[in-house]
Amino acid sequence: MGLYLAFIIPPLLLMLYAQWRVSSTFGKYSKIANDRGMTGLAAARWLLDQHNLQEVRVELSKGKLSDHYDPRGRVLRLSPDVANKSSVAALGIVAHEVGHAVQHATAYTPLKIRNAIYPVASLGSNFGFILVFLGFILYSFGTAFGLNIAWAGVALFGAAVVFSVITLPVEFNASTRARIMLRSTGLASVTEMNGASAVLSAAALTYVAAMLQAVMQLLYFVMLLMGGRR
Incomplete structure (x- = not known):
């Protein structure tokens, strides 16, 4: 049990911190209106059109911070707090999801690998x-x-770990694209860029925490099985 806790508790604490940071950062900048008065829904449509992605639809999704881009249906879905508010936080999240749509349109290799596995x-x-x-x-x-059955489970879980690892460059790249497009299009002012960037950085930490959790869990399973084999 002590070994299990040593492997699981640190990444779990990081995940809890990351979730708190996302919630607090989003809460802060969702209360600050952007200068253009553009809702997340309007900003998403505008940014997609700027990248000649008129075929990508924008829809509402249910739940808080459930924003995502669906490459199968070529649909960008926004949560109500993002879609219906003209906040600085909405600009950051929308630009990030549009970044995923651009990745898909340009056949970004890490995204292709992630979708395949x-x-x-x-x-x-x-x-x-x-x-x-x-x-x-x-x-x-x-x-x-x-x-043998346990090792088969480890192999399957390993695929989930690989997915979590390949998710990092996909998400970081989408955030980099978001920052660039917010600046280059003039959609966000310098001050608003700071807020939008803070939201993106907080969200990125959750992916790092999820990856560490998955890797540590996999290592724990491997150590147990190596001990069993001995």
């Missing part, structure tokens, strides 16, 4: 744990192939 990664995220623990249970009852 998503089905296996999703399977690994949902069933990797189950196979690992099922394998350990079978092994504890003297079933030798239990370790």
Whole structure:
């Protein structure tokens, strides 16, 4: 148990901090109106049109901070707090999601890799744990192939870890594109850029924390299985 806590607690604390930082930073800059008075919905449509992405639709999504770009349907979905408010925070989040749409349109390699491994990664995220623990249970009852089942679970979970790792350059690049487009188009003033950038940086930390959690969990499983094999 001590080993498990040593692997899990630090990244968990980082994740909790990251979530608090996103919530507090978004809350702060969502109360500050942008100079143009543009809602997130209007800003999204305008930025997409600036990049000749008229075919990308903009829709509302449910839930807080549920904003995302769906490459399968070529749809940019915005949460109500972003879509309907003309805030500085909305500009940052919208520009980030438009950044993903531009990545898709320009066949950005890390995004292509992430989309390609998503089905296996999703399977690994949902069933990797189950196979690992099922394998350990079978092994504890003297079933030798239990370790093989557990290793299969580790392999599946490893795909989810790879997905989490490849997500970092995808998200960082989208934020870099967001900052560039907000500056180059003049959509955000210098002061507004500081606020939008703060929101983007806070969001990026959540992806770093998620990646560390996944990697540490995988390492813990591997150490357990190596011990079982001995």
